[in-house]
Amino acid sequence: MERFSINIILKEKEYAENVLKEPKLSKKPSYDLRIVAKYLYHVENLKPNQIYKRLVKIMEEKYYNFAISQWQDLLLNIAKHAKKRDLINIDYIPVTKNELLTIDGIKSKPMKRIAFTMLCLAKYRNMVNENNRDWINYDFKDIFRMANVTATIKEQCFMIHDMKALGLIKMNKLVNNLSVNVCYIDKTESEEVLKIDDFRNLGYEYLLYCGEKFFRCKRCGVLKRRTASNMSYCRECAEIVENQKTKERVQKFRSSKM
Numbered sequence: 001m002e003r004f005s006i007n008i009i010l011k012e013k014e015y016a017e018n019v020l021k022e023p024k025l026s027k028k029p030s031y032d033l034r035i036v037a038k039y040l041y042h043v044e045n046l047k048p049n050q051i052y053k054r055l056v057k058i059m060e061e062k063y064y065n066f067a068i069s070q071w072q073d074l075l076l077n078i079a080k081h082a083k084k085r086d087l088i089n090i091d092y093i094p095v096t097k098n099e100l101l102t103i104d105g106i107k108s109k110p111m112k113r114i115a116f117t118m119l120c121l122a123k124y125r126n127m128v129n130e131n132n133r134d135w136i137n138y139d140f141k142d143i144f145r146m147a148n149v150t151a152t153i154k155e156q157c158f159m160i161h162d163m164k165a166l167g168l169i170k171m172n173k174l175v176n177n178l179s180v181n182v183c184y185i186d187k188t189e190s191e192e193v194l195k196i197d198d199f200r201n202l203g204y205e206y207l208l209y210c211g212e213k214f215f216r217c218k219r220c221g222v223l224k225r226r227t228a229s230n231m232s233y234c235r236e237c238a239e240i241v242e243n244q245k246t247k248e249r250v251q252k253f254r255s256s257k258m
């Protein structure tokens with residue numbers, strides 16, 4: 001079974017509809033299924049047992065080598081909990097001038113990306129739960145991945161420690177977990193500079209704002225480094241598009257021979 005790793009989707013309805021349309025599930029099937037289950041509950045008004053049946057069908061269709069024995073407990077659990085949370089529908093996370101001024105003022109380049117990522121995560125948590133008050137609770141490895149920063153566990157701890165020393169964050173000392181309070185969220189409502197609607201590569205979003213060269217995949221929208229002038233698809237999508245073209249060429253060739 002895959003290890004659960006965080007993946008934040010702002011428009012879950014759209015995401016679920018896409019999962020149902022695509023021939024294959026993503027590399028994080030249980031994450032996809034959790035969103036689809038919420039969709040089946042809130043949009044299609046299905047009951048838990050109906051949701052379970054649909055999830056099994058989706059796995060049979062879209063997951064290579066699906067074995068019910070390995071998935072049954074998880075699928076039952078996902079179906080049962082589908083009603084617990086609403087479908088998230090956030091257009092974008094605004095990042096303001098003052099917030100960027102704080103982040104731009106940090107000396108370390110990787111720390112800037114971590115600070116930007118933590119800011120977006122905290123603002124996201126505030127939008128999902130109005131009682132949140134600027135807290136985040138994610139594994140550091142997930143935060144660093146989203147920030148596009150490669151670092152060992154030791155380096156991660158040093159950087160978090162430095163951010164605390166700079167007064168950028170506070171840590172929850174009462175509970176033995178990784179709760180972080182982000183202290184540089186703009187409460188003055190200064191000018192909105194960035195609209196972040198994709199959490200896959202938040203570090204790149206910040207570097208794009210800094211003027212570095214990136215492109216968004218035409219098919220899945222992911223932000224990737226631009227290494228050539230004519231790039232339009234990420235590697236995964238380029239492969240899918242290429243396969244599609246080959247298929248079409250073969251069909252055309254066949255029909256011309258008839």
Ligand SMILES: [Zn+2]
Pocket residue numbers: 217218219220221222233234235236237238
């Ligand atoms: Zn893509």
